[in-house]
Structure formats: C-alpha cells, structure tokens
Amino acid sequence: REPPQKRAREEHSTIDLTILDKPFLLPTCFNARGFFEKYPPMVADAERSTILTMEPAARETHLVRDTAAVMRFLETTLVLNDEKGSSVRELGKLRAKNEKLKAKLLKAEIELTDHQEKYKVFVQQTTELRETRAELEKVREELQELEASSAEEKRKLAEEVDALKSNMAHDVLEGSKYSFENVVAQLKIVNPGVELITEGIGMLRRVENGQIIIPEIIIPEVYRNMEVEEEEEDDEQLEDDNHEEFHGEDGKHQDESNDNNA
Secondary structure, eight states: OOOOOOOOOOOOOOOOGGGOSSOOOOOOTTTSTTHHHHSOOOOOHHHHHHHHHSOHHHHHHHHHHHHHHHHHHHHHHHHHHHHHHHHHHHHHHHHHHHHHHHHHHHHHHHHHHHHHHHHHHHHHHHHHHHHHHHHHHHHHHHHHHHHHHHHHHHHHHHHHHHHHHHHHHHHHHHHHHHHHHHHHHHHHHHOTTSOOOOTTOOTTOEEETTEEEOOTTTSOHHHHHHHHHHHHHHHHHHHHHHHHHHHHHHHHHHHHHHHHHO
C-alpha cells in the first residue's frame, strides 16, 4: 500500500492590521455576558495549519514572546487600574482641598472687603483729624491774637483808669481844699480880733488823742502825695510873700532915711 501523498503546504501571508480600512472592533464581552459560551473561540484553518507546521523551536519562541506580551499586558492593566484608583483617591483629595481653598478664598475675600471698608473709614477719619488739627491751630492763633489784643486793651484800660483816678483824686482834693480854705477864711472874718493859727492843719487830717494826725488807712497814698505837694506849694507861696514884704519894708525904711538926710 502506497503512503498517502502529502498535501502541498499553503503559504499564508501575515495579516497587517494597520492597513485595515476600519479599526478592528473587539466583541462586547462586558455588556453581552456569555459571549464566548455562545460563540466559542476557534482557530482558522490557515492559522491551524501554520501552527502545526511550525518547528517546535519556532513555536516555543512565539509562545514565549506572546506570553511575555500577555504578561506585559496584565502588568500594564494592573498598574493602570491601580493608578486609576489612586487617581480617583487623589482626585477626591484634590476636590476636598479645592473646597477648603474655596472656603478659605471666600473668607479672605470677606476679610479683604472688611479691610477695605475699614481702610476707607480710616482714611476718612484721618482726613477729618487733619482738618480738625488745622482748624484747631487756626483757632489757637486767633486766640493768641485775641489774648495779645486783650492784654493791650487791658493795659490801655488800666492806664485810662489810673489817669481817671488821678484826675478824680485831683478834682476831689481841689474841691476839698477849696471847702477847707473857704471855712478858714470864714472863721477869720467872723473872728476879726483873734489871730487864728492854721499851721499844721489840713483838709485831710483829723484830731486823735488831742493831736492832729494824717490817717494812714483812710487817706490813700495818691491823696497824701497831693496834700504834700499842696503844702510845699503853700510854703513856697508863703516864702515868696514874706520875701516881698521884707523887701517892701527895707525900701520904705531906706526912703525914710533919705528924706531925713535931705
């Protein structure tokens, strides 16, 4: 019996998925549960023939390479899944931190608004204080001017009062002197045979304990000085009168001597 003839090996070219017109669509395994149970996977005849005709070493190389690819795929999936969980947690933390920052920002805005209002009040009060100080300084200068003017007016008024007092004192003394001299003259007239002694008496003097004195308390100093001046004037007038009488008598005696000699 002759051995069966070997079938000719079919040459299968490798399918390049990058040259497909449309992207390769994966089956919906998540939404359609039991997909592989309904549609069990199978290998195409061409792929089956290629696998069976491969040398063990080549098949081992492909298996190792594909197993490494699957392992890399699993590692990548696990890492990305863990990173996704970490990202979710970090996102939650960031959201919480963002809420805190929003609350802090809102508080800062409220404090800023309050600070701005207080600053406006401070500026207004500072302006009012500056204006008040300027007005106070102006009033102080006016007060100093008024005090200086008042002092000058007081000085002038005091001088006028002193002058008025002096004039009044002089008028009072003159009136008193006239009355006193009038009384003395009347006494001399009504007592023609009596020689009245007027030395030592005065209009401002009084009798106390049998003596004529000048009261220290009653008579002001200005009146006392005026009386002294009047007494000095009277003494000078008396000396002048005595001097004239003396020269008059000398002339009379000289005339009589001349007549006798003649």
